[in-house]
């Protein structure tokens with residue numbers, strides 16, 4: 001047994017940490033919520049996150065967390081997350097489709113026709129002031 005003790009962020013109880021950041025009770029609760037959310041979204045496509053949260057009686061943050069974790073993916077779900085790159089609305093994950101493609105492409109070789117955001121920084125003008133010395137020959 002090498003489980004370290006932690007405080008559950010949900011209920012504050014001390015529990016033996018086993019890889020998940022919640023105590024077994026809250027983990028169990030979260031799993032039940034997840035199943036409810038998944039079922040509700042399947043039965044009510046098109047509802048937005050707030051309607052889902054209200055219907056089930058959970059916090060919106062919980063549902064957002066499922067979406068962020070990628071556990072919950074629904075095309076019928078109204079976009080409630082923001083792309084971390086462009087701030088556009090997305091349904092799941094961290095990036096929107098086009099940013100994912102851009103990121104994918106930049107990981108491989110950059111596909112030229114896909115490049116839309118070429119950020120060319122102009123080189124700062126570096127003008128050095130030159131003081132010319134005039135030497136006058138004195139006679």
Ligand SMILES: [Zn+2]
Pocket residue numbers: 008009010011012013022023024025026027
């Ligand atoms: Zn707990």
Ligand SMILES: [Zn+2]
Pocket residue numbers: 083084085086087088095096097098099100
């Ligand atoms: Zn994006």
